[in-house]
Amino acid sequence: MSKAxxxxxxxxxxxxxxxxxxxxxxxxxxxxxxxCLLGPSGCGKTSTLRMIAGHESISSGDIRLGNVVVTxxxxxxxxxxxxxxxxxxFPHLDLVDNVAFSLKMKGVxxxxxxxxxxxxxxxxxxxxxxxxxxxxxxxGQQQRVALARAxxxxxxxLLLDEPLSALDPFLKIRMRAELKKLQxxxxxxxxxxxxxxxxxxxxxxxxxxMNNGRIExxxxxxxxxxxxxxxxxxxxxxxxxxxxxxxxxxxxDIVTLTAPEGQxxxxxxxxxxxxxxxxxxxxxxxxxxxxxxxxxxxxxxIVSNVEYRGASVxxxxxxxxxxxxTVVVSDADYFKKPASTGDAVSLSWALxxxxxxxxxxx
Amino acid sequence: xxxxxxxxxxxxxxxxxxLAAPSWLAAWLQATPLLLILGFFFILPILTIIVVxxxxxxFAGLYPDxxxxxxxxxxxxxxxxxxxxxxxxxxxxxxxxTLFIGFWVAYFLAFHIRTTTMxxxxxxxxxxxxxxxxxxxxxxxxxxxxxxxxxxSTLIEVGIIPQPIEWLLYSDFAVVLAMVHLNTLxxxxxxxxxxxxxxxxxxxxxRDCGASGWQVLWNVILPLAKPGMAIGSIxxxxxxxxxxxxxxxxSGGQSASVALMMKNQMxxxxxxxxxxxxxxxxxxxLLMVAAILRVVDIRKEL
Numbered sequence: 001m002s003k004a005x006x007x008x009x010x011x012x013x014x015x016x017x018x019x020x021x022x023x024x025x026x027x028x029x030x031x032x033x034x035x036c037l038l039g040p041s042g043c044g045k046t047s048t049l050r051m052i053a054g055h056e057s058i059s060s061g062d063i064r065l066g067n068v069v070v071t072x073x074x075x076x077x078x079x080x081x082x083x084x085x086x087x088x089x090f091p092h093l094d095l096v097d098n099v100a101f102s103l104k105m106k107g108v109x110x111x112x113x114x115x116x117x118x119x120x121x122x123x124x125x126x127x128x129x130x131x132x133x134x135x136x137x138x139x140g141q142q143q144r145v146a147l148a149r150a151x152x153x154x155x156x157x158l159l160l161d162e163p164l165s166a167l168d169p170f171l172k173i174r175m176r177a178e179l180k181k182l183q184x185x186x187x188x189x190x191x192x193x194x195x196x197x198x199x200x201x202x203x204x205x206x207x208x209x210m211n212n213g214r215i216e217x218x219x220x221x222x223x224x225x226x227x228x229x230x231x232x233x234x235x236x237x238x239x240x241x242x243x244x245x246x247x248x249x250x251x252x253d254i255v256t257l258t259a260p261e262g263q264x265x266x267x268x269x270x271x272x273x274x275x276x277x278x279x280x281x282x283x284x285x286x287x288x289x290x291x292x293x294x295x296x297x298x299x300x301x302i303v304s305n306v307e308y309r310g311a312s313v314x315x316x317x318x319x320x321x322x323x324x325x326t327v328v329v330s331d332a333d334y335f336k337k338p339a340s341t342g343d344a345v346s347l348s349w350a351l352x353x354x355x356x357x358x359x360x361x362x
Numbered sequence: 363x364x365x366x367x368x369x370x371x372x373x374x375x376x377x378x379x380x381l382a383a384p385s386w387l388a389a390w391l392q393a394t395p396l397l398l399i400l401g402f403f404f405i406l407p408i409l410t411i412i413v414v415x416x417x418x419x420x421f422a423g424l425y426p427d428x429x430x431x432x433x434x435x436x437x438x439x440x441x442x443x444x445x446x447x448x449x450x451x452x453x454x455x456x457x458x459x460t461l462f463i464g465f466w467v468a469y470f471l472a473f474h475i476r477t478t479t480m481x482x483x484x485x486x487x488x489x490x491x492x493x494x495x496x497x498x499x500x501x502x503x504x505x506x507x508x509x510x511x512x513x514x515s516t517l518i519e520v521g522i523i524p525q526p527i528e529w530l531l532y533s534d535f536a537v538v539l540a541m542v543h544l545n546t547l548x549x550x551x552x553x554x555x556x557x558x559x560x561x562x563x564x565x566x567x568x569r570d571c572g573a574s575g576w577q578v579l580w581n582v583i584l585p586l587a588k589p590g591m592a593i594g595s596i597x598x599x600x601x602x603x604x605x606x607x608x609x610x611x612x613s614g615g616q617s618a619s620v621a622l623m624m625k626n627q628m629x630x631x632x633x634x635x636x637x638x639x640x641x642x643x644x645x646x647x648l649l650m651v652a653a654i655l656r657v658v659d660i661r662k663e664l
Contacts, residue, residue: 055566076572088567092585102571104581153571 004032004188005066005079005156007052012061014047014213021047023213024061029206031066034183034190036204038197040236044213046161049193053082053159066156076102081150082159086166087142089134089149095121096130099148120148139167140175147182157189164199176202197237201225209233231357234281241282241325242357247272255356256296259321266296269356279357284314286353287327289337291346298348301325303339315339317347408644415637424633432638442623442639446646449619452534452609453602456541460598461591463542464549468590469583471550472557485554488547500540500611507531507539532614540612541602548601549594556590557583592658596651603647 007029014022022044029035037045050056052063054075062071070078089098096117097104103113121127124144134142143163150158163179164172180203183190194200200207201221208218209232216236217229225237234240243265245257255269257278267280292298301319313334315327327347339345418427436442467488475481491499506512507530514526529535560583568578606621620643627636 053570055569075566075570082567082570084563084567086561086563088561088563090564090567090582101568101573101581105568105572105574105577149567149571 003066003156006031006064007035007157007189007191008064009048009052010062010064012048012051012063013059014044014051014056015059021213022051025210025213025215026061027208027215027218029189029191031189032187033205034180034192034203035206035208036200037191037193037208037210038200038236039195039210041195043210045193045195045208045210047213048210049082049159049161049191052157052191053080054078055082076105076153079156080159081153081155081157083143083146083150083161083163085161085163087134087146089142089145091134094131094133095126095137095145098134098145099152101149102153117148117152120152121145123151124148140171143167143175144178151186155188157191158183158186160190160192162193162195164194164196172199179203209236211236227355228281229358231279231281231359234279234355234357239284239328240355241284241287241322242279243282243320243322243325244277244279245321247274247276247278250274254351261319261321263299263320264296265299265320265354266294266351267354267356268351277359279359281355281357282349282353283355284326284328285312287347287349289315289327289329289333289339289345290348292348294351297351297354298346300344300346303341303343303345306340315345317345319347411637411640414634415641417634417637419632419634421631432634433642435635436638436642445618445620445623448617449603449621452537452541452605452619453599455538456545456602457595457598459538459542460546460549461595464546464594465553465587465591467546467550468554468557468587471554472560485550488550491543492547496544497607497611499544500608503536503540503543503612504531507536532612532616534613534617536612537609537617540608541605544608545598545601548597549591552593552597553587553590556587560586588658589660592654592660595654599650599654600647603643603650 007027009025009027009029011024011026012022013020013024025044025048037048039045047056051058052065054070054073054077058071062069064070065079068079070080075082090101093101096114099120100108100113100117103116108116118127118130121130124147126141126144126148129137129141134145137145143166146163160179164175167175176199179190179192192200192203204221206218207221207224209216209224211232217224217233219227219229224233225239228234228237228240231242231244234242243257243259245259245265247255248258248264249256250272253268253270255267255272255278256264257267257280258264265280267278269278272278290298299320301317303315304318304323305316307314307316308331310331312328312330315329315334317325317327319325325347414424415432416428416430418425418429418431471481471484475484504511508514509526509528509531511531513530514523517523518526564582564586565578568582573581604621606619606625609617609619609622610625620639624636624639624643627633627639
């Protein structure tokens with residue numbers, strides 16, 4: 001239906017007065033992929049999206065769409081279409097005129113543009129509501145109309161600004177599946193801003209995690225989860241424990257770090273120097289409630305909370321400089337040897353499960 | 363035990379409900395103060411005017427009667443028709459100018475002033491002239507526009523004109539100028555209010571759809587500002603239609619308006635004639651307001 005375009009962001013910055021919202025980020029989004037910009041609020045993800053869309057000027061750097069540098073182009077000339085957070089449907093127009101708006105701006109004849117808009121609404125299964133006003137629709141229906149309005153311009157890339165945040169949890173999951181399906185059918189590039197890591201994991205081919213205006217990691221979901229690049233990513237994606245310390249010994253590729261409280265842990269890492277601060281990540285589901293065979297692959301902690309979740313049990317412990325070290329064990333394992341709040345338990349993990357976490361150079 | 367207590371409570375509830383006044387009475391009681399105020403100060407005077415408009419009169423007194431003479435006199439006179447035409451002319455010109463100026467002032471305040479504080483400061487600046495009375499604001503035009511006023515003397519000194527321009531004061535121009543001056547704020551306020559409520563992302567969405575600045579204005583901002591324009595129009599139209607002081611002062615008695623005609627009739631003690639005139643004016647203004655409300659749905663605003 002449409003040609004997809006690669007989006008190439010080359011050391012783009014956004015400066016508002018004296019504050020820098022985006023610090024010279026560089027990113028390549030492959031053509032036809034579903035990319036999620038993920039991060040906490042104020043991390044610069046929306047500014048980045050708005051710069052791609054052309055609703056925010058670029059302070060420095062360039063954005064290329066396909067083979068065209070679009071840095072100084074107005075929004076409509078870029079080949080992108082944006083879907084706004086609150087959908088921004090025109091309240092004074094019916095659905096057909098809402099969808100046909102961009103055709104009207106181009107000067108397409110009334111009959112022709114209304115026919116095209118109706119076709120687009122049909123694609124979104126909204127033709128039954130064609131003569132209604134946006135206020136008479138539910139959130140999910142409004143989203144479909146907003147999609148129809150964005151897609152009628154036949155864009156090379158669709159930019160979505162927190163498209164699911166206005167929906168209730170049930171609808172969120174349904175519309176999420178619809179978005180994914182739509183992207184597969186159209187084959188165009190989707191860039192989706194969200195603060196929900198669950199949403200990003202479910203949708204994205206490429207997750208870009210941002211923090212303080214910088215990209216912490218840009219990788220497929222599986223890589224982000226299995227090899228988080230930084231402590232921030234590990235914490236933000238959840239299901240990871242982060243331990244911090246300083247490098248005290250290096251033996252070939254085994255680095256030993258010592259936490260402030262004295263425990264030492266081993267991690268397979270390269271290019272470290274003694275005395276440097278280092279973070280390691282351990283997935284919560286890879287920690288076992290057993291004494292460690294090697295002292296540097298485990299510690300003893302005090303249970304501070306136990307949550308029963310059905311198939312699994314989540315245990316929170318204090319120890320090794322962390323006050324929310326989390327262990328998720330299967331219910332069977334837990335009830336074989338239950339622990340309750342205040343108990344001291346031994347934890348251990350395998351060397352392969354320890355992930356060295358880098359730091360983003362500021 | 364609980365069952366007993368519950369049944370007791372139900373009985374008590376029933377008893378108290380039996381003692382209480384019926385619900386419709388409470389509603390009427392709550393509405394009474396407003397009803398009294400509107401009744402005495404709005405409905406009663408209007409009814410009086412309608413009744414008096416059918417009475418007979420001569421130079422000495424009023425005689426209760428049921429005559430259509432006053433209406434026949436009013437509607438049958440070419441002076442009435444000319445005066446109405448003149449008033450409608452003033453209304454139309456003033457309405458068009460206040461709408462145009464009011465919209466752009468509101469647009470500037472709403473979209474070009476970035477901070478809310480500055481918006482409020484500038485809006486208050488707009489209202490400052492309203493801290494003085496209508497008459498004073500009108501009269502203060504006289505030294506500006508008069509034969510030897512500020513404008514004329516400046517133009518002569520600069521050498522643009524050889525002698526004073528006569529039509530600056532005591533003319534239709536002066537009347538319209540003063541009316542626009544007095545009434546523009548009534549347009550600015552409601553339009554500013556509607557413009558402030560427009561979701562800014564709608565404008566971005568329109569831009570995203572390829573709309574130019576004028577297209578955004580024409581296709582998004584103007585349609586959404588319509589309710590404010592309608593409310594402002596109602597204010598301006600009703601105020602200008604009922605105006606007599608501006609016309610009298612600024613035209614120097616050379617122009618007439620319907621309300622001025624009524625004032626003259628009253629000073630000649632022709633109250634029934636003035637009352638008939640007032641009823642006709644009331645009907646005309648109500649029709650105009652109805653027409654405005656038909657064109658624009660302002661319910662969303664209220």
